[in-house]
Amino acid sequence: MSRAAIIGGGVIGGGWAARFLLNGWDVAVFDPDPEAERKVGEVLANARHALPGLYDAALPEEGRLSFHGSMSKAVEGAQWIQESVPERLPLKRKVFQTLQEWCDPDAIIGSSTSGFKPSELQGCATRPGQIVVTHPFNPVYLLPLIELVTTDRNSPDLIDRAKQTLTSVGFYPLHLRREIDAHIADRFLEAVWREALWLVKDGIATTEEIDEAIRMGFGLRWAQMGLFETYRIAGGEAGMRHFLDQFGPCLSLPWTRLTDVPDYDEALVELIASQSDAQSGHLSIRELERLRDDNLVAMLRALKRTQTGAGGVILGHEATLPRAETGADGLPMTLEVQVPSSFADYNGHMNEAAYLDLGTRASDRLMEMLGADAAYIAGGLSYFTVETDIRYLAEIQIGRRVTMTTQLLAGDGRKLHLLHRLWDGDDTPAATIETLLLHVDLATRRVVAPGEALATRAAAMLAAHAAHPVPERLVLGRAKA
The missing domain is CATH 3.10.129.10 (Hotdog Thioesterase)
Incomplete structure (x- = not known):
């Protein structure tokens, strides 16, 4: 039986646990938080509700879930170890040092870090080549993308095993050509986030209006075609070159404040928080999660029908199910x-x-x-x-x-x-x-x-x-x- 150890049982760690568990792996969780078992259980309930609905075949029999009071017990016999502790480099390095005292030297240690480079994580490790970045996207149990970031210290064999393992549980491992702070997707998200903060701060738009602009328009296009393929179509029959000729000059126009950051102060926090409460405060977090997951399942099933984007990944995984x-x-x-x-x-x-x-x-x-x-x-x-x-x-x-x-x-x-x-x-x-x-x-x-x-x-x-x-x-x- 395949076994995964999850270090950190928050939203992301719980999502990793659910992804492995519902694909037949035994999962051992370590998190000192006394509420960890409850929190993981709530994420798992969402996953059980949503993930099987993606497939036109049954998932494997669910593995065994266990919780442990020490990292040494959690990693016993684990082939995959996923670290999802808070985003503090000294803490992550300390966790890796402890893990490597007890884990199998052949196990893969993946980090869910959204910003640190693998070379930074490997810095104080006993076996640097054992550690890779495997950055997921929430909800981890539904969205297939994993940004796999490695260094020259990672052997080709370990990288291949990481890709095979991730693919076997329905992920799409996107192997970055080289490491960079915040990888690929989070750099886009950060750019959009900073622009959104300015729009709210300057009174141009509310949080709800910004969300509507995304979900009523380009968000739907991006989900199926991404950025460049969407713009290729925008170029018409002449294609991408025509699009670039048409919109390239806009790079010199004041269309973004991307290189500028608004002051992050209590006034900005209160403005955004109050608008968000007015927009979505009538729904609990669990209700929002279920709504999100139900919508994602419907959209992913539509993409699966045309074998487009994430739908093709799901279809490929489905073909491997017994x-x-x-x-x-x-x-x-x-x-x-x-x-x-x-x-x-x-x-x-x-x-x-x-x-x-x-x-x-x-x-x-x-x-x-x-x-x-x-x-x-x-x-x-x-x-x-x-x-x-x-x-x-x-x-x-x-x-x-x-x-x-x-x-x-x-x-x-x-x-x-x-x-x-x-x-x-x-x-x-x-x-x-x-x-x-x-x-x-x-x-x-x-x-x-x-x-x-x-x-x-x-x-x-x-x-x-x-x-x-x-x-x-x-x-x-x-x-x-």
Whole structure:
């Protein structure tokens, strides 16, 4: 069993713990704060609510979480150690010295520092090459970016292992070409932050108006395309060079106070804090976190559909997740997911359209099992759904783990008559979804017979499923009632 040690159990450390834990790692936490267990538990509750909803497959069985009174106990047997203590260099160096007294010399020690360079962290270390910067973004359990910053003291083998480990739990390790204060993303954030402080201080905009300018406009563009690709489109058909020719002269205009910093005094603090309270004070921090996470899941799932940006990372991680082959009823398991919050309706349970969505995914999986996968479809042949009947047997709450098994009732490959059984967990019937599919030539849009290989697999599956019971109520093709 893989084991991670988390040193510091605040928002960031708790996010690291949740990311590893929900990907099947055992996690040991050290934090002298007597409230650490509660704080990590609250972050973990958010992660359990949100992370599984990103995937169209089940995450591994959750690992074991433990809390320890000393760093020496926490790092026992850990392959990965993540430091997330306050941003004070002497404290971090002292922590690294203590860790290296007790940890496995082959373990990777990552630092969540948002500003320090790895050479600064390695300065007083017994084994400098063991320490790297792995800077995450909150919420750590949802956002994939990790800024991986290394020095010449880190071996190629350790860097490769760090990348592999981070990727295996769903992160996107962005390996910086060389170290710099605040890495990449925080330098952007600092620039935007300083400009925002001036806008508030000078009375140009309130905190709410600045947030609206971001979330109603360029924030949405940046999430999918970043900065330079967004500006490339702004250049029109002539591309990036035209954009630069058009807006390059603006660099000499007074459009920013980037090199100037407002006085950080009590008046500025009170101005920003009071405006922020007026903007969002009606919601608790936990309510804001849930709102943020639900929105992130919905946006990331949209990006996953187009394999764009962070969505491509999630899709790649999903492909590595193990799949159960057979359900409790002995039929092929064609779906195993946790119901995401985006499936909720006004009654607080899974909506009708979500049942159809899950049934569609199960049909796609059965098509893959017969050989009608993405490559097959790219070759010009596919299946079209011509009729579906859904029977709702029980409500399904958001966050529940559901599975789907599929029975081939009839068909020679040219036509497939499927019965999907949706289970709440493994054994509580929640719905049946009956589907009729026809094999189609995508060029002519007409029904055609499949090739011999697919027809043979369909015949074998039909024979294997013939012994399984069939519900009394069937609507499509062979109705009994």
